[in-house]
Amino acid sequence: MEAADSQLVDLLRVLEELKSSAAAVQARAAAVLDASQRRAQSRAGVPAAHLGRGVGAQIALARRDSPHRGNRHLGLGKALVHEMPHTLAALASGVLTEWRATLLVRETACLDLEDRHRVDELICKDPDSLDGLGDRKLIARIRSITQAIDPASQVRRNAKAVSDRYVSCRPAPDTMCFVTGLLPVAQGVAVYAALSRAADSLRASGDARSRGQIMADTLVERVTGQAAADRVPVEVQLVITDRTLFTDRHGESVPGVDVSPGRTGEPVAPVAPGRDAPAYFPGYGIVPGAWARDLILSALGLGNNQQPCPAAAGRQESPPGAGDGAGAGAPASPPPDEQRTPVTLRRLYLDTVSGELTAMESKARAFPAGLARMIRTRDQTCRTPWCDAPIRHIDHIEPHAEGGRTSYANGQGLCEACNQAKEAPGWNSSSTPVSSRRNDVSPRHAVRTTTPTGHTYTSMAPPLPGAASAIGGAS
Numbered sequence: 420m421e422a423a424d425s426q427l428v429d430l431l432r433v434l435e436e437l438k439s440s441a442a443a444v445q446a447r448a449a450a451v452l453d454a455s456q457r458r459a460q461s462r463a464g465v466p467a468a469h470l471g472r473g474v475g476a477q478i479a480l481a482r483r484d485s486p487h488r489g490n491r492h493l494g495l496g497k498a499l500v501h502e503m504p505h506t507l508a509a510l511a512s513g514v515l516t517e518w519r520a521t522l523l524v525r526e527t528a529c530l531d532l533e534d535r536h537r538v539d540e541l542i543c544k545d546p547d548s549l550d551g552l553g554d555r556k557l558i559a560r561i562r563s564i565t566q567a568i569d570p571a572s573q574v575r576r577n578a579k580a581v582s583d584r585y586v587s588c589r590p591a592p593d594t595m596c597f598v599t600g601l602l603p604v605a606q607g608v609a610v611y612a613a614l615s616r617a618a619d620s621l622r623a624s625g626d627a628r629s630r631g632q633i634m635a636d637t638l639v640e641r642v643t644g645q646a647a648a649d650r651v652p653v654e655v656q657l658v659i660t661d662r663t664l665f666t667d668r669h670g671e672s673v674p675g676v677d678v679s680p681g682r683t684g685e686p687v688a689p690v691a692p693g694r695d696a697p698a699y700f701p702g703y704g705i706v707p708g709a710w711a712r713d714l715i716l717s718a719l720g721l722g723n724n725q726q727p728c729p730a731a732a733g734r735q736e737s738p739p740g741a742g743d744g745a746g747a748g749a750p751a752s753p754p755p756d757e758q759r760t761p762v763t764l765r766r767l768y769l770d771t772v773s774g775e776l777t778a779m780e781s782k783a784r785a786f787p788a789g790l791a792r793m794i795r796t797r798d799q800t801c802r803t804p805w806c807d808a809p810i811r812h813i814d815h816i817e818p819h820a821e822g823g824r825t826s827y828a829n830g831q832g833l834c835e836a837c838n839q840a841k842e843a844p845g846w847n848s849s850s851t852p853v854s855s856r857r858n859d860v861s862p863r864h865a866v867r868t869t870t871p872t873g874h875t876y877t878s879m880a881p882p883l884p885g886a887a888s889a890i891g892g893a894s
Contacts, residue, residue: 440510478493480874494524506520812832
């Protein structure tokens with residue numbers, strides 16, 4: 420048994436070294452691809468400032484990674500091949516992991532080329548000096564050397580860090596989310612101290628909430644300007660039918676509410692008995708239908724055990740294609756109490772067979788607000804494979820200049836980086852319905868993208884809440 424365990428440990432070590440060696444090969448391949456693509460783009464007349472555009476996106480597709488990480492892989496490869504040969508050799512031999520090689524590149528980014536060569540030689544020329552060195556110790560060694568070589572580099576590094584400040588929002592489990600802010604240390608500490616003081620003051624005055632709850636609520640109130648955290652205006656973009664909207668927790672229709680398909684003329688996606696179609700919440704994603712209904716009830720001041728009347732929950736809207744299309748917002752009737760939360764419902768309509776939103780088209784080059792909203796709802800995040808970034812641009816799949824129509828089928832949601840990448844020469848896209856299963860009779864919207872190297876990738880729209888394919892089909 421002990422001999423077998425020893426062999427397993429040896430195997431793990433060998434495989435880890437193989438991963439590092441493979442990462443070194445990938446770094447070299449990325450640098451060579453970048454040089455080749457730059458030459459090809461230069462011959463095609465691309466301005467010098469735009470040379471290399473889209474290369475990181477190609478690397479990301481090849482590695483089944485996000486475009487952001489693709490650009491990081493490209494930057495790592497170019498730095499190792501052209502500026503840090505000793506680090507590349509340590510990676511190839513398995514002494515360094517890909518992550519620790521990334522740390523070396525990152526921590527020396529503010530140095531000029533000559534100083535970067537010196538740090539590379541001092542740290543990685545002797546592989547034995549790296550043995551047993553963890554991430555923190557490696558960073559400490561790099562910074563001590565860079566400080567001795569170029570004291571001004573830390574000033575430049577700090578200035579760059581301040582310019583990279585940002586705020587992001589990511590989904591968390593159980594209909595929660597992470598709102599993260601990368602701030603200069605003085606500002607970050609001041610924000611936290613202000614929230615802490617508010618929590619301590621309210622707790623001292625008898626507030627029953629926990630300290631963490633008060634800090635979270637105070638953050639929401641101060642950022643949004645609302646009197647209370649739960650008074651934030653709510654827009655619930657329900658990609659479900661009236662049948663689901665007016666369904667109770669047990670799957671039964673609300674008494675007195677007509678949910679027959681003929682009342683508004685919209686198609687009704689089949690929902691199996693006892694199953695509740697989810698909703699789509701802008702900026703978060705898919706949420707349970709019951710949770711969305713509870714949110715509306717709470718905002719309307721009706722409590723969790725009551726149901727809104729149809730007039731209070733949202734006015735009837737024409738299906739997309741009439742007016743500006745795509746379920747224009749219908750503000751709820753204002754509640755008597757002015758402190759109640761404003762609620763807006765956007766109901767988008769599904770085709771009963773395909774599960775697709777009802778299509779619409781525009782003669783204009785720019786996508787109208789209603790059509791853009793439909794595409795955002797269908798795609799949910801950037802349509803590039805393996806990219807989960809928020810949608811920033813609504814893009815013509817077939818370019819408008821080449822006769823592409825401003826339509827639901829010819830539109831796709833992209834992040835800013837992916838939209839810029841496809842502007843490089845050699846990128847081509849087309850739209851076509853594709854079945855997600857071999858015997859699927861409900862094809863979904865798909866985009867086929869061909870890169871300058873001739874590789875083709877297909878991105879299918881995710882199943883929409885309320886569609887038969889999203890809830891396991893209909894009997």
